[in-house]
Amino acid sequence: MSLGNIRSKAPTVADVAREARVSKAQAARALGGYGSVSEEVLTRVMAAAQKLAYRPNEVARSMNTGRSNTLGVIVGDIENPHFGLALRGIADVARAEGYHILLGNSDETLVEEQDAVRVMLEKQVDGIIIAPSSSLQKDNAHLAQILADGRALKLFDRGVPGLPVEAIMVDFTASSRQATLALLDAGHRRISYLTSMTLDKPFVCADELGLTPVAQRVAGMEQAFAERGVPFIAELIQPNASSDEAIAAIVDTLFKSSQPSTALIASDSLIAMSVLRELANRKLRVPEDLSFVMFDNFPWTEIVSPPLSVIAQPVYEMGREAARRIICDLRGEVAGTLKEFGAIFIARGSIGVVV
Numbered sequence: 001m002s003l004g005n006i007r008s009k010a011p012t013v014a015d016v017a018r019e020a021r022v023s024k025a026q027a028a029r030a031l032g033g034y035g036s037v038s039e040e041v042l043t044r045v046m047a048a049a050q051k052l053a054y055r056p057n058e059v060a061r062s063m064n065t066g067r068s069n070t071l072g073v074i075v076g077d078i079e080n081p082h083f084g085l086a087l088r089g090i091a092d093v094a095r096a097e098g099y100h101i102l103l104g105n106s107d108e109t110l111v112e113e114q115d116a117v118r119v120m121l122e123k124q125v126d127g128i129i130i131a132p133s134s135s136l137q138k139d140n141a142h143l144a145q146i147l148a149d150g151r152a153l154k155l156f157d158r159g160v161p162g163l164p165v166e167a168i169m170v171d172f173t174a175s176s177r178q179a180t181l182a183l184l185d186a187g188h189r190r191i192s193y194l195t196s197m198t199l200d201k202p203f204v205c206a207d208e209l210g211l212t213p214v215a216q217r218v219a220g221m222e223q224a225f226a227e228r229g230v231p232f233i234a235e236l237i238q239p240n241a242s243s244d245e246a247i248a249a250i251v252d253t254l255f256k257s258s259q260p261s262t263a264l265i266a267s268d269s270l271i272a273m274s275v276l277r278e279l280a281n282r283k284l285r286v287p288e289d290l291s292f293v294m295f296d297n298f299p300w301t302e303i304v305s306p307p308l309s310v311i312a313q314p315v316y317e318m319g320r321e322a323a324r325r326i327i328c329d330l331r332g333e334v335a336g337t338l339k340e341f342g343a344i345f346i347a348r349g350s351i352g353v354v355v
Contacts, residue, residue, distance in 0.1 A: 011052040019048035071326065072120035072128040074104040074113060075156075077196075081269050082296050082315055083131070086156065089319025090129060097327050099126075108133045108196065108242070114142045121145070127152030127326045135212050137162040152329040154322050158212050166338055168322040172213055172295075175311045175343040176220025177227075179265065179293050182309070182347055184228045187354030188263040188291060192236040192254055193221065194247065194275065195267035199239040214267065217295070221265075236261060247274045255282070262354055263291040269298055272308070287352030297346060306349030313343040 017027035022041050030037045030045035031054070037045070048054075071094055075083040091101050102125055104116030113133050120128055128146055132155060133139075140160050146153045147165070159167035183191050197214045205222070218237055225232040238250045254261045266272035272294035279290060286292045286306060294301065297312035318341055328335035 011054045020044040072125040074130040076108040078105045085315040086319035089316040090323040093323035131157040172216040173220040176217040178345040180224035191263045192261040193265045194241040196242040203237040266294040292350040
């Protein structure tokens with residue numbers, strides 16, 4: 001194809017109108033899906049658009065219809081496979097229903113999250129699915145603004161008390177209790193839990209952590225310790241495990257203690273991989289030197305040696321449900337009762353007996 005045969009610019013609505021021999025207003029209504037045109041006009045316009053390879057101006061369409069057919073999704077860490085799997089579920093449903101996805105990454109920081117929300121509202125997304133970085137109502141005026149702007153909103157993975165919005169999430173209390181009981185029954189008493197959640201003071205109790213998965217997980221641990229009549233050691237809950245360097249420092253502190261931990265629970269797969277790397281660097285073996293449990297169940301957890309004990313959750317299905325429910329809201333359809341998602345503890349070979 002010679003350069004002379006290439007159009008100098010993309011075809012416009014006016015070009016389509018001329019080709020279809022209709023008015024520009026009729027072509028715009030037919031292409032934009034608003035107003036009304038006759039079946040004959042619609043057929044002629046669509047044929048002309050196909051012939052000219054016309055692509056609609058989505059910004060102009062959204063101004064006319066009030067809809068952009070775009071969903072914003074804001075997650076805490078795009079590198080975390082947990083969110084990657086959730087995004088796959090969201091995207092699969094969105095694509096099937098004719099919606100596009102605009103992705104934002106908050107790095108689990110409130111400022112970045114607020115900026116991502118601002119950008120998405122400026123881009124005129126129809127609704128936002130977000131994993132909020134804070135569960136405190138005072139931190140979430142930007143989420144209330146989404147509702148005030150007439151946009152749909154769903155929370156994913158974490159809730160915000162006082163915000164009248166559905167949260168698609170798992171209650172980890174029971175599964176965390178079960179995993180902790182397994183460790184206690186194997187003789188472990190010093191069980192550490194590592195999370196990337198940011199705390200600017202030492203952990204005291206689960207109640208101070210808000211409506212978050214971390215609060216549920218620690219509450220499950222506290223329940224297991226109480227059930228077995230074993231003192232719960234709050235200092236073994238280790239927040240701020242947000243980088244390899246931070247995790248290495250935490251592991252160093254735990255093992256320099258006069259009473260080192262005998263078991264460790266990792267809050268997600270990124271923390272788990274970093275911890276396992278650090279243990280290997282120290283020539284420590286699982287489960288001979290340290291028992292190990294992690295949240296999230298990915299294929300690699302079964303093929304490492306030993307296979308890792310995990311707490312599995314239906315992340316992909318949760319992503320699908322979040323997308324389905326927000327699209328139902330946008331279409332004025334009844335989504336039905338919010339499904340309760342559960343997590344399960346899967347015992348494998350990474351828990352050893354304390355002798």
